[in-house]
Amino acid sequence: MLSSLDNHRSFLRPSYSLTSALEALIDPVMAMLSLAACVLLLDPRGGPHYILLAVLAFGLLFPGSSGFHEAPRRVIRKISTNWLLLVAALGAFGMASGYARHFPSAVIGTWVVLAPLSMMAAHFVARVVLLRALTAATRQRTAIVAGVNDVGLRLARQFKDNPYLGSRVVGFFDDRNLDRLPETDGLPTLGKMAELAEFVKLNHIDQIYLAVPMASQPRILSLLDDLKDTTASIFFVPDIFVTDLIQGQMHSVGNTPVVAVCETPFTGMRGLIKRISDIVISAILLVLLLPIMLGLAVGVKLSSPGPVIFKQRRYGLDGREILVYKFRSMTTTDNGNVVKQATKNDARITPFGAFIRKTSLDELPQFINVLQGRMSIVGPRPHAVAHNETYRKIVKGYMIRHKVKPGITGWAQVSGYRGETDTVDKMEKRIEYDLEYLRNWSLGFDLWIIFKTVTVVFKDKNAY
Structure with missing residues (x-):
């Protein structure tokens, strides 16, 4: 063993x-x-x-x-x-x-x-x-997908959409009758599994992708025995890949191979790079922005009665509650089980508060949260705890965004999903961008989002 x-x-x-x-x-x-x-x-x-x-x-x-x-x-x-x-x-x-x-x-x-x-x-x-x-037809490798299911169809579309893979899917093999099979995007179903090995030999197929459910182990073993008499390369596509992988990659526990289905991108060296960049950038910005922040504090104090800094409970890394700092921009400081999102022409927003919200200057105290380790400069924006408890029941994959620290700015915000999320569709799009960030993180991606934030802030109509 x-x-x-x-x-x-x-x-x-x-x-x-x-x-x-x-x-x-x-x-x-x-x-x-x-x-x-x-x-x-x-x-x-x-x-x-x-x-x-x-x-x-x-x-x-x-x-x-x-x-x-x-x-x-x-x-x-x-x-x-x-x-x-x-x-x-x-x-x-x-x-x-x-x-x-x-x-x-x-x-x-x-x-x-x-x-x-x-x-x-x-x-x-x-x-x-x-x-x-x-x-060129003579250079393309030919491929067969065994299994007309979500995994096999997704794999075939990958080959179709990415010609740089250099392979062309000839068709599918499946044991079910044609009337029980889903649409195959124009690719033919060429026969039953028992006929696959003979077809491969006669047509000089280069690659075979087994997209058969892992529960069908006897079928897989029988099929592999049949294919031993061919020269085709054989690949097994586990049906776990039909799910939406977050940082999906291979790992090993001792000598046992395991597949990461949902993992934070900030482990090991990448986590260290992320934390160092957060500390360095936030420390420099806090020093440079100190005069502006003192001026904003005075403006908030003179605009209406109440504290200068508004502290709100939000979800942080791994879904743990954190306190997030902002310059107060409203006459109220809602932080209970029901928190109403700011809307256009919201009567609670002070005139000075409208200015600092529009320019995102109210977010500057969150650089202190970054130094504390509660937040990151770039990441999914934290929502009020009350909003989280509502949307986690409605939006699929909502809580996965908490695999990383929340950010002052994020990929969703610079992609047009900043401000009020008054419909489930808007929240779903925001989560879609947050999960894309988790899949594709790099330090360069963070710097690009920071650059985009500066260009977006002053022309975004969704901020109020």
């Missing part, structure tokens, strides 16, 4: 295709090539310090995070934020160590501009060339 588990440990290692290898290498390689070009043009004498810089750049950028199938705007955003992070890290190291004096400013300045442009250009050229190569 132990030897069987040891053999399964290889299941935890990711496999890399030509496409994923190119995606991983384009950014770091173009950073090195653009640096070489700058050195040849502006400092032909070169030197070993440039080699060290190139190696550091490659190591910090590898693997690239932009996929060929992603929208151009998303690729540009990822490359830009990742490059700015690298420049900031190398710049801080260079100044602290004194190593920066070895590099002419003309070389570094040109490289800082040229590198991200060359990455973007290489990315878009590569996707055109690669797509032409992969869509």
